[in-house]
Amino acid sequence: MNAETKEMTPSSVDLAASYEESGVKDILRELDETLIGLAPVKQRIKETAALLLVDKARREMGLATETPTLHMSFTGNPGTGKTTVALKIADLLHRLGYVRKGHLVTVTRDDLVGQYIGHTAPKTKEVLKKAMGGVLFIDEAYYLYRPENERDYGQEAIEILLQVMENNRDDLVVVLAGYADRMDRFFESNPGFRSRIAHHIEFPDYSDDELESIAEIMLAEQNYVFDEGGKRAMEEYIGQRRAQPHFANARSIRNALDRARLRQANRLFETSDGPLDATALSTITEADIRASRVFRGGLDVDRAQRETCA
């Protein structure tokens, strides 16, 4: 470093100030407020944010460091908020200046892998180019690798991905997401991926209480409320739904609420014989929840299966 640039370098840095002005604080607060539960995930994000802030300060002081590897893997059951968190991360990295645009490109195997020879490379590259300057979110990443078919084109997509993840580290951040056990197997068979991903973040399942608050927030967002009975029924619903197959955390709750709204609308049609006020139009009652199949032991197919097994 020559004398001229040395004069420009600050001798000390105020981390608190750069924390304030980078807008990281707002994102972390938003994360805390809008996402229920997920304590370990929030902790990891805070740690990552701190690392990046310190790294940025170091660079300003001329303690040059290489761009840290920011590729991540999100593992967790369906409906635990992986995509939502990825959106926040993209925003966070953008505010810290680690990605230039901060947009999120969500893809699955279909968007990366082609149908015939020579189709995969351009397709994968197209997606990668679109994601440059932002975050590429590959949902259910383990589908890229299909060991049972040795001529599968997924391998080709993986190779291009790895190459770009390594060479264009400054241009994009790749987030792989999927169920924990299958991701583990995916990483085992693709050691290149594991070593290129520094941050493995696990998303825990939501507790019953957390799911309840999520249900209330979801309803509030659409201007609905539970009445007393509806709330109790929802609590019970969550407990029973968890034990049944295909439980997908917050996503199951969203679907349940969508169906409850459907039944509410139906109920209003059939029972009302006068003008309805806003309260009636936006209240989900016990009957709307209780009518769910979950209280009768789940989907008919699943129930039949269990009975034959028993």
Place this chain on the structure above:
Amino acid sequence: MRLRQGQFSFLPDLTDDDIRTQAQYAIDNGWAVSVEYTDDPHPRNSYWEMWGHPMFDNPDAAAVVYEVNECRKEHGSKYIRVLAFDASAGWESIRMSFIVNRPAEEPGFRVVRQEAEGRKIRYTIESYAVREPEGARYA
């Protein structure tokens, strides 16, 4: 003889960073950026080969630099240029065009004089490079 065509051609060669800045300017204006190459440097040659599709929906210019470098790998000994196409109604034309790669040796152009009826002379220019068949130019 250094080929002077398009923008910035009287400046030193653009670095990757320069290319990125220019391409980002085009993208921010909503223009589609594309990469083309040729080994026929005649100024009236409007048929450069396309390197991939024009990039309509890449928000970041890193993608353009990436494609330029991919094109250099394959056609490093030819001319490569970056174009920005404005698709907005009433314009629908090229807004920017600049050379980002050129051959190591640029032999330049010669003047051909054709004697026509009377004492008329018709002038034309021809690149020395095109005397070789396509693909064999610029070694």
